[in-house]
Amino acid sequence: MDTVVLAAALRLTMGRTVRRLRQAHAVGDVTLSGVSVLARLARTGPDSPGSLAESERVRPQAMASTLAGLEQRGLVSRTPDTADGRRAIVSITDEGRTMLEQRRSESVGRLAHALDEFTPQERQALQDVLPLLDRLAERL
Numbered sequence: 001m002d003t004v005v006l007a008a009a010l011r012l013t014m015g016r017t018v019r020r021l022r023q024a025h026a027v028g029d030v031t032l033s034g035v036s037v038l039a040r041l042a043r044t045g046p047d048s049p050g051s052l053a054e055s056e057r058v059r060p061q062a063m064a065s066t067l068a069g070l071e072q073r074g075l076v077s078r079t080p081d082t083a084d085g086r087r088a089i090v091s092i093t094d095e096g097r098t099m100l101e102q103r104r105s106e107s108v109g110r111l112a113h114a115l116d117e118f119t120p121q122e123r124q125a126l127q128d129v130l131p132l133l134d135r136l137a138e139r140l
Helices: 003-023 032-044 049-056 060-072 094-115 120-139
Strands: 076-080 088-092
Touching: 003 094, 032 049, 032 060, 032 076, 032 088, 032 094, 049 060, 049 088, 060 076, 088 094
Parallel strands: none
Antiparallel strands: 076 088
């Protein structure tokens, strides 16, 4: 199998899926990068902006902009790092958790509705490929 052909097909399919899920959210809603940061903070706990930038593979300036928007909306909070007062630690707020859960519920609902049209075997095939897709995402 040609890996370049596979890579192109994956990029196209995954891009279409993400775009369609994004289209369901209102203009002015939290950006995809903001949602990704909130999900990371919810999953792994408080972290520094520098570490978040590294984990999300974005420049520190881009992360600063994302965090500023999230903080302005009350979705994250910053506190001084007890080990190094020059550094800040970012945490997800209760409002951030609520927004993240609502957004996930909307997206999951859309996906579940679409998956209802798939056969049980097709749904199982998608389930089986998830670990591979997750591994692929981690290597990008």
